[in-house]
Amino acid sequence: MDYQQIIEEVYQEVQEENLRGKVATYIPELASVNPDQFGIALVDLEGNVFGVGDYQVPFSIQSISKVHTLTMVFHVFKSKLWARVNVEPSGNPFNSIAQLEYEKGIPRNPFINAGALVITDALCSKFEKPTAQISDFINELAGKTCVRINPEVKQSEQNHAERNTALGYFLKAYQNFENDVEEVLDVYFSHCAMEMSCVDLAKSFSFLANDGYSIFANREIVSESHARRINALMLTCGFYDEAGEFAFRVGLPGKSGVGGGVAAVMPHKFSIAVWSPELNEKGNSVKAIKALELLTDKLSFSLF
Amino acid sequence: MDYQQIIEEVYQEVQEENLRGKVATYIPELASVNPDQFGIALVDLEGNVFGVGDYQVPFSIQSISKVHTLTMVFHVFKSKLWARVNVEPSGNPFNSIAQLEYEKGIPRNPFINAGALVITDALCSKFEKPTAQISDFINELAGKTCVRINPEVKQSEQNHAERNTALGYFLKAYQNFENDVEEVLDVYFSHCAMEMSCVDLAKSFSFLANDGYSIFANREIVSESHARRINALMLTCGFYDEAGEFAFRVGLPGKSGVGGGVAAVMPHKFSIAVWSPELNEKGNSVKAIKALELLTDKLSFSLF
Amino acid sequence: MDYQQIIEEVYQEVQEENLRGKVATYIPELASVNPDQFGIALVDLEGNVFGVGDYQVPFSIQSISKVHTLTMVFHVFKSKLWARVNVEPSGNPFNSIAQLEYEKGIPRNPFINAGALVITDALCSKFEKPTAQISDFINELAGKTCVRINPEVKQSEQNHAERNTALGYFLKAYQNFENDVEEVLDVYFSHCAMEMSCVDLAKSFSFLANDGYSIFANREIVSESHARRINALMLTCGFYDEAGEFAFRVGLPGKSGVGGGVAAVMPHKFSIAVWSPELNEKGNSVKAIKALELLTDKLSFSLF
Amino acid sequence: MDYQQIIEEVYQEVQEENLRGKVATYIPELASVNPDQFGIALVDLEGNVFGVGDYQVPFSIQSISKVHTLTMVFHVFKSKLWARVNVEPSGNPFNSIAQLEYEKGIPRNPFINAGALVITDALCSKFEKPTAQISDFINELAGKTCVRINPEVKQSEQNHAERNTALGYFLKAYQNFENDVEEVLDVYFSHCAMEMSCVDLAKSFSFLANDGYSIFANREIVSESHARRINALMLTCGFYDEAGEFAFRVGLPGKSGVGGGVAAVMPHKFSIAVWSPELNEKGNSVKAIKALELLTDKLSFSLF
Known part of the structure; x- marks a missing residue:
């Protein structure tokens, strides 16, 4: 499989479609980003990197970091965590508080905001210097120091x-939060403000395509069984209330962020990161989603 | 891979756990079924059958038939259908009407009741003798005449x-229904009242493991791309409001019915049907779900 | 108190404000009505009639008839009825089905559609010829034969x-409906299709201003205690999801209909009917509501 | 009308019914109150006081103080306030956050918690020393210094x-809050922690029965038109999701608190306060509601 040729074709075809969306505007740092940037990086299980466009430009990974933080506590807490957060897709927007009330303080899944806050709270209970340790962990997964917390983005958040x-x-109020709210939010905004490039992001997801073993960290990050579960969660819950659509059209486990990034994996084949800042109305990058759809069409395979 | 040995181990281990649930009681025909029945049938891509327990006993497939009816119109209507029914998981019970109101008459997906009614309605618009043609279609998929509509079950429904x-x-009221309500319900209750065994059911799902081609029907049922989409829908929406849990614990696309059956596929490997009448509180067979969880654990693979 | 002068002033001031809304358009008979019609009729406890504008022109009373049907079964069933329908205001549109699901088949109050259907169902269980008997009852309350069921309106409904x-x-499905759905709907649409003028409508509400005794029927229609309860229900639930606003601005118990009519009472003083076809976005007549607001301002009294 | 005899009869009959509920337990100060206390105080428009039982014992007025704070800003802000808070009854529990999300940050009415917080926020914008000025205002309304803020209750809240x-x-988040959250909550908890007796509470509500003029303060507190509107709000929204039931059974504008108090008015006749700590499942005092129901039955009049 000539991955380089395929992602170049995908890149070209997406550019020709001239898809437009809207960059996130709730903070000035995201609003002012150059909307025309577009990059794809694919990393196979041997560590070969294939890239096109702005695949080496660091961008704000935002919610994609929720996969990293989940991995950190998944490993440590195992099944105890699932009393505090559910694993069901949410039909509601990512920051809805209504559903949390109906379900009595147990967030629907670890990727909506409420669930990610529970994960960060659990992480703050476990780790002494949570922000630094999240950076260290992602750097380890990517095989090099690459994560930078953008202080302006964090401040704006x-x-x-x-x-x-x-x-x-x-x-x-539902006794599903152990630490001080402001402290946890500080860690939460720190990891949402992390910046890295497509290539490093794809590397940091590689262990999820590889039964839990990272060739860049040179160790098992999570067990094969846990890697499968994290992938399952990304597939059913990784794209806010567009998760079904993404599974339907693309068919890969993945996670998006409002910075315009998407990281995804094809188990036993590759990990991939795509980035372009303009979003559709559900908050997912229009070009990234189109690129991944074309990719699985061209490959004639997906998860399914 | 010795599938026969694996499903026998699974069967044994599930029986030893002595899991209990409750048979469906809303109609007498389901309430009076022998709750101890339990069967597993696995069919590989060459058509080899592996079976254990009551895998040759016909049972009421109920909502599993919604995959067959979806396939019949998916093929015919292609993308037009998706203006009438969405592809997102529903966090609500299968027969909720509230969500339908919030989403202005567009059901969340084709497997909740409202969505399945739209599918059956579309089917009634397309086919002259819909009930007979559904039976014929499933018989063709299974490679033999095996479907029987139980008249008592239909009458009770x-x-x-x-x-x-x-x-x-x-x-x-939302103009998302073309035919007479009573006529469509007659067809709907007919296909929910169909009975077949695990082995025939697994055969009828074989094309979904085989890129759309049925070795029993000897023809392409749907394109490879459509087969992938149907599988994606089963994964995100096939188990009512327990879809995330099933993806998380099992990781296979599948569809359950209140008769206690579950049909699932491992793409490019096999299709499988498991049946045991006792249900958990979400309406899914406790033994069937446990069996599939053990199976993917033993195989050390799933979709993910 | 010179009621005639006051309602003439009110009429004049409302006309000068040139308020506009939209006539109901879901059926052609309502859509084609002359939108400029506007009438007010006030009836005091001695039976004196004060009228202005189109107060003698028959119009479609629509949901206002729900007060009459409630009165018919209130009298007969007393407290048993309140196991089948609640007395709480609904924050939702009048024809919402979602709330009915959340509250397990017990409608919030007798004036939203679901509740009114339960009332009509109870009425069908009690009366042999329900449609004719509703007409007879309203005619008796108004002191003369005045009700006409418009067959085109009924057919359109x-x-x-x-x-x-x-x-x-x-x-x-919630076992809160005793009779055949089509039969009850026939009666329901019949009473919604009734036509009468402001003056007759005001007379038919007179007993609610008079502790339950109708001077036109010459008998106690309901007990003083029941009359108070019907008034309480109108105040909290009589204007769909604008009930609070009406209580706040006007402060009289009343009931509106999509034909543009409003009937209201000032206990121990008078009953009043106002009609003008153009509706605000909540489905209540813009001129009628304004007229009643001006009226209680001028009178310097309301319920409160 | 011999009010003293009537409230003594009411008191006696309620005591004989031996109604039980549960005292509020979310804070220890309310949980430990003697549950058998029961008092009624009625104040007529001449200022005559009629009392029975524990009508001179101070108790925690809790949410009843929301009528006083609303009055303070109603007077000052007039209609501007109604862009920030609605006047519709809520079908949801008093502390629901879901409805607030559906209605985009505009609380349904000033008596649910979210609405009362907006009122307190508006009050903090207007007054320099809001807590002291609330006390002063209520003292003025009652004609004497009687309000005490219980520091243990406030701390527990x-x-x-x-x-x-x-x-x-x-x-x-919806930009419907001007001041610092902690500061406003401090004022909010202060006024919820106020204690006064039935007789002083009834006096402080007297202006609402008297077209806005307080005979104890010797001045017009609000205009006649505003007094009517505050009464309308109490009738439609004063008893959480039991407002319709209270209007139906009692028919007086009133406001309850979880301390077991209820203050109500019969316009142009009297104000009344009833207190007994045991609550029904909606959070309203069982004895107080029963007492008021018997009272309007005996008087053969209510608002309606």
């Missing part, structure tokens, strides 16, 4: 923190 | 039709 | 019956 | 503040 603060206190 | 009738009229 | 049919079957 | 904190931040 904190300036618009009301809704996430409300979610934190609401979780606390 | 019709005696408890109020909620589905309400859904039908509600869809009509 | 039946041609758009899907949503109400769905509500009927949904109530049946 | 603050120890269980998570849900209200979440509501505050959620309102801020």
Whole structure:
């Protein structure tokens, strides 16, 4: 399989379609990004890198980091975590508080905001220096120091923190939050403000395509069984209320972020990261989703 | 891979766990079934059959037939269908009418009751003798005449039709229903009242493991791309509001019915049907789900 | 108190404000009505009539008839009825089915569609010729034969019956519906299609201003205690999801209909009917509501 | 009308019924109150006081103070306030956050928690020393210094503040909150922790029975038109999701608190306060509601 040729074709065809969306505007740092950037990086199980476009340009990975933080506590807590957060897809927007009330403080899954806050809270209980240790962990997964926390992005997120603060206190009201709300939010905004390139991001997801073993970290990150479960979660819950559509059209486990990035894996084949800032109305990158759809069409395989 | 040995081990281990649930009681025919029955049939891509327990006993496939009816119109209508029914998982019970109102008459997916009614309605618009043609289609997929519509089950369903009738009229109010409500319900209850054994059911799902080609029917049933999409839908929506849990624990595309059956596929490997009447509180067979979880553990592979 | 002068002033001031809304368009008979019609009729406890504008022109009273049907079964069933329908205001549109699901088939109050269907169902269980007996009852309350069922309006309602049919079957699914759905809907659409003038409508509400005694029928229609309860229900639930606003701005118990009519009472003082076809977005007549607001301002009294 | 005799009869009959409920237990100060206490105080428009039972014992007025704070800003802000809070009854529990999300940060009415927080926020914007000024205002209304803020109650409320904190931040996310969340909550918990007796509470509500004029303060507190509107709000929204039931059974504008108090008015006749700590499942005092129901039955009049 000539991955380089395929991703170049995909890149070309997506560019020709001239798809437009809207960059995220809730913070100035995302609003001012050059919307025309577009990159694809694919990493196979031997560690070969295939790239096209802006695949080496660092961007704000935002919610994609929720896969990394979940992995950190998944490994440590195992099944105990699932009393605090469910594994069902949510039909609601990512920052909905209504569903949390109906389900009595147990978030639907670890990727909606409420669930990710529970994960970060669990992480804060377990790790002494959580922010630094998240960076270290992602750097290890990528095989090099590549993560940078953008201080302006973090500050801006904190300036618009009301809704996430409300979610934190609401979780606390249901006794599903152990630490101080502000402390956890500081860690949460730190990992959402992380920046890295498509190629490093794809490398950091490689262990999920490889039964839990990272060739870049040179160790088993999670067991084969846990890797499968994280992939299952990404497939059913990784794209907000568009998860079904992504499974239907693309058929790969993946996670998106409002910075316009998507990281995905084809188990036993490759990991991939695609980035382009313009989003559709569900908050997912229009070019990235189109690229991944074309990719699985061209490959004539997906998960299914 | 010695499938016969593996499913026998699975069968044995499940029996030893002595899991209990409750048979469906909303109609007498399901309430009076022997709850101890349990069978597994696995069919590989060459057509080899592996079976254990009551795998040759016909049972009421109920909602599993929704995969067959979807396939019949998927093939015919292609993308037009997706203006009438969505592909997103539903966090609500299978027969909820509230969600249908919030989403203005477009059912969340083709497997909740409202969505399946739209599919059956589309089928009634397309086929002259829909009930007979559904039977013929499933018989063709299974490679032999094996489907029987149980008249008592059908009659009982019709005696408890109020909620589905309400859904039908509600869809009509949103102009998402073309035919007479009673006529479509007759077809709907007919296909829900179909009976067949695990082995025939597994055969009828074989094309979904085989890129759309049925070795029993000796023809392409749907394109490779459509087969992948049907599998994606089963994975995200096939188990009511337990779809995420099933993906997480088992990781195979599948569809359950309140008769206690589950049909699933491992793409490019096999199709499988498991049946045991006792259900958990979400309406899925406790033994069938446990059996499939053990199976993917033993195989050390799933979709992911 | 010179009621004639006051309602003339009110009439004049409303006309000068030139308020506009939209006539109901879901059936052609309502869509084609002359939107400029506007009438007010006030009836005091001695039976004196004060009128202005089109107060003698018959119009489609629609949901206002739900007060009459409630009165018919309130009298007969007393407290038993309140196991089948609640007395709480609904924050949802009048024809919502979602709330009915959340509250397990018990409608929030007798004036939303689902609740009114339960009332009509109870009425069909009690009376031999329900449609004729509703007409007779209203005629008696008004002191003369004045009710006419418009056959075109009734037929049009039946041609758009899907949503109400769905509500009927949904109530049946919750075993909160005793009779045949189509039969009850026939009676329901008959009473919604009744036509009468402001003056006759105001007379038919007079007993609610008079502790349950109708001076036109010359008898106690309901006890003083029941009259108070019907008034309480109108105040909290009589204007769909605008009930709070009406209580806040006007402060009289009343009931509106999509034909543009509003009937209201000031206990121990008078009953009043106002009609003008153009509706606000909540489905209540813009001129009628404004007129009643001005009226209680001028009178310097309301319920409160 | 011999009010003293009537309230003594009511008191006696309620005591004989031996109604039981449960005292509020979310804070220890309310949980440990003597549950058998029961008092009634009625104040007529001349200022005559009629009392029975524990009508001179101070108790925690809790949410009843929301009528006082609403009055303070109603007077000042007039219609501007109604862009920030609605006047419709809520079918949901008093501390629901889901409805707030559906209605985009505009609380349904000023008496549910979210609405009361908006009122307190508006009050903090307007007054320099809001807590002291609320006390002063209520003291003025009661004609004497009688309000005491219980520091233990306030502290306990603050120890269980998570849900209200979440509501505050959620309102801020919708830009419907001007001041610091913690500051506003401090004022909010202060006024909820106020204690006064039935007789003083009834006096403080007297202006609402008297077209806005307080004979104890010797001045017009609000205009006649505003007094009517506050009464309308109490009738439609004063008893959480039991407002319809209270209007139906009692028919007086009133407001309840989880301390077991209810304050109500019969316009142009009297104000009344009833207190007994045991609550029904909706959070309203069982004895107080029964007492008021018997009262309007005996008086043969209510609002309606």
